[in-house]
Amino acid sequence: MIIEEELNNPINKYLNTIIKGDCIKVLSLIPDNSVDLIFADPPYNLQIQDNLFRPNNTKVNGVQDNWDKFSSFEEYDKFAIAWLKECRRVLKNTGTIWIIGSYHNIFRVGKIMMDLGFWILNDIQWYKTNPMPNFKGTRFTNATETLIWCKKSETQKKYTFNYKLMKHINGNKQMGSVWHIPLCIGNERLRDEDGNKLHSTQKPEELLKRVILSSSNIGDIVLDPFFGSGTTGAVAKKLKRNFIGIEKEQNYIHIAKSRINKINTFLPELTIQVEEKLTQPKIPFKALIDENYVNEGDTIYFKKNKELKATILKDGFIKYENKTGSIHKIGSIIQKSESCNGWMNWYIIINNKFILIDDLRQKYKQEKEEGK
Numbered sequence: 001m002i003i004e005e006e007l008n009n010p011i012n013k014y015l016n017t018i019i020k021g022d023c024i025k026v027l028s029l030i031p032d033n034s035v036d037l038i039f040a041d042p043p044y045n046l047q048i049q050d051n052l053f054r055p056n057n058t059k060v061n062g063v064q065d066n067w068d069k070f071s072s073f074e075e076y077d078k079f080a081i082a083w084l085k086e087c088r089r090v091l092k093n094t095g096t097i098w099i100i101g102s103y104h105n106i107f108r109v110g111k112i113m114m115d116l117g118f119w120i121l122n123d124i125q126w127y128k129t130n131p132m133p134n135f136k137g138t139r140f141t142n143a144t145e146t147l148i149w150c151k152k153s154e155t156q157k158k159y160t161f162n163y164k165l166m167k168h169i170n171g172n173k174q175m176g177s178v179w180h181i182p183l184c185i186g187n188e189r190l191r192d193e194d195g196n197k198l199h200s201t202q203k204p205e206e207l208l209k210r211v212i213l214s215s216s217n218i219g220d221i222v223l224d225p226f227f228g229s230g231t232t233g234a235v236a237k238k239l240k241r242n243f244i245g246i247e248k249e250q251n252y253i254h255i256a257k258s259r260i261n262k263i264n265t266f267l268p269e270l271t272i273q274v275e276e277k278l279t280q281p282k283i284p285f286k287a288l289i290d291e292n293y294v295n296e297g298d299t300i301y302f303k304k305n306k307e308l309k310a311t312i313l314k315d316g317f318i319k320y321e322n323k324t325g326s327i328h329k330i331g332s333i334i335q336k337s338e339s340c341n342g343w344m345n346w347y348i349i350i351n352n353k354f355i356l357i358d359d360l361r362q363k364y365k366q367e368k369e370e371g372k
């Protein structure tokens with residue numbers, strides 16, 4: 001169902017698209033406080049100088065791409081400050097952000113995030129169950145990458161964390177901050193006809209599944225400013241979230257688009273999330289009257305139809321013609337069905353605009369959680 005504000009919301013034109021360009025410029029087009037979740041897999045600044053060979057003399061295909069090259073740490077930091085500032089601006093006040101990186105960049109990025117006002121919720125260790133060996137034997141095998149998960153500020157009270165769902169998919173044990181996930185291999189790895197990787201740093205979908213499931217809800221907007229092969233978009237689609245991708249290389253945009261277009265199935269975790277939502281504490285319609293979100297005597301309209309109107313009564317019921325009942329009961333009488341979700345069908349007019357009753361319920365919930 002589209003409600004009026006959605007039609008007028010300028011973010012909607014970017015939903016489920018990949019925008020070509022430098023992310024700092026593209027982010028500047030996106031309105032303030034408009035996305036629910038950001039996942040960013042920025043350049044690592046690996047500073048690879050020489051080619052690396054295995055003991056059998058075959059060349060290692062590491063990250064040698066131009067997009068990963070910066071002339072100095074200062075240049076890298078300047079870039080990181082600019083895109084992180086923009087991310088903070090476009091993130092909703094209820095949103096969170098994830099950044100993934102290796103030891104080459106993640107500490108710099110973490111410091112910059114703290115300086116910009118982000119507040120760290122977790123640092124997740126992605127433990128690679130099949131890491132690339134240290135061929136020279138000069139250091140430990142580098143088997144981890146870090147994901148920093150932050151809210152916008154220390155004082156932000158509300159953000160999404162689907163705790164129960166994560167516990168459920170973790171065999172009914174609290175999920176910890178070390179995630180054992182293999183590198184992206186096998187059928188999931190995108191390759192050309194000669195078997196070459198289509199993107200040097202394609203992330204495993206399992207990683208994005210945990211990120212998106214834990215910190216967003218169905219219908220939310222997930223933005224990725226370094227979209228690459230489109231892993232974020234692919235998983236968002238499989239979990240019924242909206243995505244916005246930004247990528248500067250046309251070739252990767254092409255790869256990501258065709259990957260996402262082919263998706264026609266959803267992940268099974270979706271149904272678990274729906275069940276969790278249903279068990280959230282119920283808010284009675286009367287609570288909205290008691291707290292003056294609506295008032296006794298106000299008129300509400302079924303499906304925005306001005307002919308189908310009811311009056312709000314003091315006790316939380318509504319009166320439609322000569323019938324009295326809950327918003328759900330009267331809704332089901334009007335549409336001649338066994339049941340009706342009144343929250344999603346009744347509207348009230350405020351400032352000449354139809355406002356869905358469920359929007360007032362969400363506002364009530366949010367303000368209660370924020371202790372207003």
Ligand SMILES: C[S@@+](CC[C@H](N)C(=O)[O-])C[C@H]1O[C@@H](n2cnc3c(N)ncnc32)[C@H](O)[C@@H]1O
Pocket residue numbers: 021022023024041042043044067199201202203204225226227228229230231232246247248249252
């Ligand atoms: C580490 S990769 C992301 C890989 C992605 N997570 C995946 O699973 O395929 C970083 C991507 O960001 C892109 N990129 C680098 N700098 C950029 C910039 N300033 N603006 C937009 N995209 C950029 C690169 O072309 C590259 O595809």
